[in-house]
Amino acid sequence: MPTPEYTECLDAMYSMRRFGIILGLSTTANILAGLGNPQQTFSAIHIAGTNGKGSVASALATILQKAGYRVGLYTSPHLIRFNERICINGEPISDDAVVNSWEAVKSVHCGDREPTFFEFTTAMAFYEFGRHAVDWAVIETGMGGRMDSTNVIDPAISIITNISLEHKTYLGNTIKQITGEKAGIIKPGVPVITGTTQKVARTVIEAVANRQSAPLYIKGRDFRVRRSGNGRFSYAGIDHWWPGMKSGLMGNHQVDNAALVLAASELLMRREPNLLKDQIQFGLAQNRWPGRLEVVSEKPFVILDGAHNLMAARRLGRYLQDNLAGRRITMVAGILEDKPYEAILKDLVAPCARLIVTRAKIDRSLPPETLESVARPLVPDIQIVNDVAEAVRYAIATSAPEDAVCIAGSLYVVGEAKAELDKSGEALYPI
Structure with a gap:
């Protein structure tokens, strides 16, 4: 049974303004500065896109955990309980941790305005990841990318899954405009992976990556998958060729998501010698993401x-x-x-x-x-x-x-x- 403190802090959060995408990143940055900038204590993977963000994020978190790293995962929305949004090594944080992180964020000065719900919960997630001393955090944007409150991090890898028309009030009315917002997660010199298929979306991402001197890896150009039946597929990647791969998630589209996961895993292998192909294959097959097929x-x-x-x-x-x-x-x-x-x-x-x-x-x-x-x-x-x-x-x-x-x-x-x-x-x- 939830404690009164837990219920009270959730009621307070749900009463906050829902969106803040046009309001800038300063509020989140101010909160995190007051918390000692916990987002600077861990390595991160940042994921934007229309669909597949959660599937890709959960798979990468599972792979890193199977390789022995301590991993934070931040996603939205939750299905049943708020705690699902903030996970440590595959487990939602406790009710007490929700209350403690709420109180920690509430105690710091946030700037000239009150934070939105998502800004507040993002700060809570980063605070928890810092408190648990995670090695890696896999972080999904809430909406868009450029002005999303998660975009205060300096990731090791950025991923843009795919693009379609969504949240037009906040992101724009065209694929070009929406892609421009999502491409806002691309950072100087940081590798970016994308599964976008529309020519206009790729053109926007390529232009931003070039401007940021960010190495760009595009599905279908730099890495590919070939389906072989029974949910299995071969992956022809950036550095490797891996036959007999399988996603733990159902649906033909999950092979496309898995391609992004494996491309990111290849880039991780370049900097993490403890990450091995067998761990990647096992983690991908073991991944589960509730509420998706x-x-x-x-x-x-x-x-x-x-x-x-x-x-x-x-x-x-x-x-x-x-x-x-x-x-x-x-x-x-x-x-x-x-x-x-x-x-x-x-x-x-x-x-x-x-x-x-x-x-x-x-x-x-x-x-x-x-x-x-x-x-x-x-x-x-x-x-x-x-x-x-x-x-x-x-x-x-x-x-x-x-x-x-x-x-x-x-x-x-x-x-x-x-x-x-x-x-x-x-x-x-x-x-």
Whole structure:
């Protein structure tokens, strides 16, 4: 049971302003200076992009941990508990550590304005990484890159996973503008790896890397993957050729994410003699990232995937079509109001016989009635169940053992679903 102190500090954080991307980095820098600049005590890998940031980050953290390093991992959002955002050697920090880091950050002067939620939590993460004396921290941007509060670090490697239109209010209306924001994590002389495919995005990244004298490694040019079936692939890299590789994460797109992981691992090997190929291969295969094509039951087949933007929804739709053909699929979906929900719904429900629309508790969730009206021409059977936990229970209870249930559309929906499934797991048929 959470302590009153833990509950109070989370309530205080959630009451903070949500975004601060246009406000600059000085507030975060001021807080960290007051904490003794803990971000200067560890080596870091910085990751930006539209999709795949968490998958790449978790894999690199797992690999470094398997190689014997003490590793911090900072990601967002969390699925069930805030503590998941800040991990040390694969474990979320304790409730007491949340309270202690909250109090430490609150005690220092932050400058001319109050910090946003993300600025505050970023400072908490770096404080914890310093306190635990991590060797490496793998840090995912919250949004964008150039003005993201994580961009106060001096990383050893920067990674930009891919680019698509997102957060246009904050990042810009075009791929070129959005790429410019994400490329803001590129630092002078620091190697950068990217999996971007659009010509305009690559042109922007190449220009920034050239301006910063940062060595640039592009997937498809400097390193490649070749799929060989059963989830395995060969990696032709910067310095090595590694056949028989496999990601611990499901989905064809995870091979592309794994390519970025392996390219980063090659660069790490140049500076970390203790990092070996066997550790890299084992860490990649052992990596797990909850809520991303996560199978939690076989009968019925229940799968969780955030699919919180258009690119992710298309990938999930293809996965369902390719891997669950012949099953009656029920989609349980809720989407946030700042997303292109009409296009997302179209991709999500294409392979489905039934849709249950629901709504996460976060205030940015779209009303189920809005989703229902859009989806009515797309799927024959639609129902509204406002509460996520109730929607999940109903979907499973009304599915046959050979059917499939997919819960998607928002990481907040997946988080609430996962919490419910963790409570009522005895009712399922787990793997």
